[in-house]
Amino acid sequence: MTTLSPIGWREYIALPELNIPEIKAKIDTGARSSALHAFAIAEFERDGQTMVRFSVHPYQRDSDRVIIAEAILCDRRSVRSSSGAAQLRPVIQTIVELGGQRWAIELTLTNRDEMGFRMLxxxxxxxxxxxVDAGNSYIQNPQQQIQTDFNEE
Structure with a gap:
């Protein structure tokens, strides 16, 4: 039997292929797919491949910092939001880093400006x-707990 590492209901993760060194993510076991806050989403062609370029505000309540990223468009999927509305979203594949592990995930891109977390x-x-330890936060990066407790939602 493999022992799974614990994570809290929120953790800082990295998306290195998108040049996002850290972003606070809500670990959402109620959501099948992962979602990243993105805006100014534009599709384009490069070498016969459909790409997507988008902007990200990686920090909550900070619209000054902007990261512009590009990725191959993998799909477009209808995703039902927490409010029940269906939305057709672009889907990309990228690497995520958490707890010393790196692996590929699929991400839907959507505007999460009104949401508490830039990433699910x-x-x-x-x-x-x-x-997931739903009663704890930042288990994989406890140093972030001290920095973020003062300006939480």
Missing amino acids: LGREAIRQRFL
């Missing part, structure tokens, strides 16, 4: 890798 890490992304 859904159950498909954490399946068979981590065990």
Whole structure:
């Protein structure tokens, strides 16, 4: 039997292929897919491949910092939001880093400006890798706990 590493209901993760060194993610076992806050989403062609370029505000309540990223467009999927509305979203594949592990995940891109977290890490992304401790935060990066407790939601 494999022992799964614990993670809290929120953790800082990295998306190195998108040049995002850290972003606070809500670990959302109620969501099948993962979602990243993105805006100014534009599709384009490069070498016969459909790409997507988008901007990200990696930090909550900070619209000054912007990261512009590009990725191959893998799919477009209808995703039902927490409010029940269906939305057709672009889907990309990228690497995520958490707890000393790196692995590929699929991410939907959507505007999460009104949401509390810029990133949701859904159950498909954490399946068979981590065990979620819903009563704790930042288990994989406890130094972040001290820095973020003062300006939480």
